[in-house]
Amino acid sequence: MIQAHYEKVKKACDEQARLCVVSKKRSKEEIMSYYDAGERIFGENHAQELLGKIDLPADIQWQFIGHLQRNKVKSIVPYVSCIQSLDSLELAKEIDKQCAKLNKTMDVLCEFHMADEDENKSGHDPADVDAFVKSCMQFAHLNVCGIMAMGPHTNDTERIRDVFMKTHALYVHLQSLYGASQIHTLSMGMSSDYEIALACGSNMVRVGTYLFKED
Numbered sequence: 001m002i003q004a005h006y007e008k009v010k011k012a013c014d015e016q017a018r019l020c021v022v023s024k025k026r027s028k029e030e031i032m033s034y035y036d037a038g039e040r041i042f043g044e045n046h047a048q049e050l051l052g053k054i055d056l057p058a059d060i061q062w063q064f065i066g067h068l069q070r071n072k073v074k075s076i077v078p079y080v081s082c083i084q085s086l087d088s089l090e091l092a093k094e095i096d097k098q099c100a101k102l103n104k105t106m107d108v109l110c111e112f113h114m115a116d117e118d119e120n121k122s123g124h125d126p127a128d129v130d131a132f133v134k135s136c137m138q139f140a141h142l143n144v145c146g147i148m149a150m151g152p153h154t155n156d157t158e159r160i161r162d163v164f165m166k167t168h169a170l171y172v173h174l175q176s177l178y179g180a181s182q183i184h185t186l187s188m189g190m191s192s193d194y195e196i197a198l199a200c201g202s203n204m205v206r207v208g209t210y211l212f213k214e215d
């Protein structure tokens with residue numbers, strides 16, 4: 001672990017936000033260094049890679065943060081505590097189906113594509129937020145807890161702030177519809193932009209590179 005970077009991120013999160021340590025491409029030893037420091041929330045973005053790590057301590061809360069193919073849902077649902085990248089109704093339906101078999105309710109975040117200039121589109125169209133979230137709420141084995149979004153790939157901090165403010169507004173809107181006890185997680189901010197995200201109201205940052213690499 002990079003102690004100085006870890007301390008900086010923890011201090012920034014303070015009481016406001018939870019840290020999701022993004023452990024994709026990291027070894028079990030690297031993950032355990034953060035586990036031993038007290039972290040329990042780890043984010044992975046590939047089903048196969050996640051399945052190779054499930055022998056790590058059982059109290060790790062694995063969060064799935066990458067694009068999830070429907071045919072991979074069955075293999076991961078027993079092991080993950082939250083799917084942050086729910087971006088389609090077809091995916092919601094499959095998660096519900098597989099969770100029903102396990103008698104499990106899955107926490108999910110609806111992922112929206114907020115940075116309209118980025119061509120690498122992941123996430124649902126935010127113009128459809130009300131209908132999409134309402135539909136996701138109908139599934140008995142899904143618990144919709146909030147929103148996940150990524151900032152735009154740019155060095156323009158004003159542009160990043162703009163996107164995060166818009167995402168926060170969407171989050172507040174959903175809270176007004178469903179209540180703040182239902183909609184309680186706004187997952188935004190990565191290594192390059194977590195400080196901006198926190199300033200815009202994020203309460204979960206997903207940080208990988210910065211925690212594992214010297215600059």
Ligand SMILES: *Cc1c(COP(=O)(O)O)cnc(C)c1O
Nearest residue numbers: 022045065190191206207208209
């Ligand atoms: C990789 C990834 C992160 C972490 O990115 P870093 O730049 O390594 O901090 C956060 N969120 C998602 C969805 C990711 O795929």
